[in-house]
Amino acid sequence: MNPSGKTPEMTIARFRHLADVCGADLARWPAAERAAAEALLDGSDEARRVLAQARVLDAWIALGAPQVDDAQVERLLGAIGDRIDREAGNAATGLPQPPAAALHRARPRGFWPAAAFLAGMAVMGTLAGADNYMQPTSTTSAGIASLVAPEPYLLAWNP
Numbered sequence: 001m002n003p004s005g006k007t008p009e010m011t012i013a014r015f016r017h018l019a020d021v022c023g024a025d026l027a028r029w030p031a032a033e034r035a036a037a038e039a040l041l042d043g044s045d046e047a048r049r050v051l052a053q054a055r056v057l058d059a060w061i062a063l064g065a066p067q068v069d070d071a072q073v074e075r076l077l078g079a080i081g082d083r084i085d086r087e088a089g090n091a092a093t094g095l096p097q098p099p100a101a102a103l104h105r106a107r108p109r110g111f112w113p114a115a116a117f118l119a120g121m122a123v124m125g126t127l128a129g130a131d132n133y134m135q136p137t138s139t140t141s142a143g144i145a146s147l148v149a150p151e152p153y154l155l156a157w158n159p
Contacts, residue, residue, distance in 0.1 A: 010036035016050050024054035 015037060022028045026037060040047045 010040045012040075012044065012046050012050070015040055015047050019050050019054040024051055024058050 010033065014033075018029050018033065018037065022030075026034055029037060037047075041051065
């Protein structure tokens with residue numbers, strides 16, 4: 001009750017919140033809000049539905065965890081282990097085999113493809129560094145090189 005002696009009004013939203021937090025037993029609700037909740041219950045079908053849903057939830061919570069004996073747990077864990085071994089394809093050693101795609105990617109390609117690649121890169125490097133191969137096209141600037149270094153610096157290297 002408030003100081004004027006009247007019971008404060010309660011909304012359905014507040015009632016739903018208290019039912020979710022405190023459960024269906026109004027004795028567990030805050031004392032200051034019990035009278036308003038009871039008044040709302042008397043006049044609202046929605047409030048009665050909310051309280052009925054809270055009772056169902058309370059009943060499920062009261063059931064607790066199911067009782068399981070150790071033999072059931074061991075049987076379940078054994079079945080899971082057997083399935084993992086079967087899907088891995090190597091039940092004899094218990095070690096999983098990698099998928100075929102991973103084996104294909106990891107297979108060495110051989111010496112000659114790598115040697116050919118390195119030889120090609122050496123030829124490209126030699127051609128790029130050869131004298132008179134990469135001359136600037138402009139007589140006043142060295143193209144992109146002029147962005148990196150000032151022109152007098154370039155002229156000192158290319159008389």
